[in-house]
Amino acid sequence: MKTMLYERMQNWYRTAEANGKAKGEEIGEAKILVHMLEKKFGVLPASLRATIDHLDSEALLKCSEQLLTAKTVQDVFKAS
Template sequence: MDQLSDLKRSDNPFAIITLVHLTAKRTKNHPDERFQEKKNITRSLYKQGLSRQKIIDLYRFIDGILSLPEKLDALFWEDLSRFEESQKMPYVTSVERIGIRKGEQIGEAKILTRLLQRRFGIVPEWASEKIAKAEPSSLEEWADRVLDTPTLDEIFADKL
């Protein structure tokens, strides 16, 4: 456990990445504990005085690895906003922008799914999984194909 304490105190990005991976493994089936750890790790980034860009880059990684169920994710964002406000952090807009992008991606996925349902009926599980894992650029490309492409397989083809 001494190593975990050292990792938590370090401002070395590789130590933070290692800490996040170890935390992800340890909290895999414990969402409440993961929520608490994600909160602590994120707050530590601010307290270490890292540059704005380092915080943004590390947070993107943390958010991807320490994913939370929807309700806990919402609580996490509320807590982070309150923390930033109380600390008068200059990074508020950056973290908010990350949240906005994430929200836009979720919205794009929902719209694409709805378009596919209206065009083809029930959307198969494989298509839903592909949509859930997709980058925004892929979601946009697939949405553009919905009206002009005759089959689901062709919509999701790598190149047309």
């Protein structure tokens, strides 16, 4: 019985750890995107920062790629 409980707790811990790591990576990706956008276009409005904070990892990567050729900040978020 104790072994089953221990295994279940270990499984929960691993799941929570993986979820936390993924969320931390998304936060870091968003922070870098904001930094690069501000270097290229100047200070971002709070509403745009909020939008970026809610993007998943895949969307953040796509925006980061679009930033390379974007002429405006709006170009970065087209179709994302």
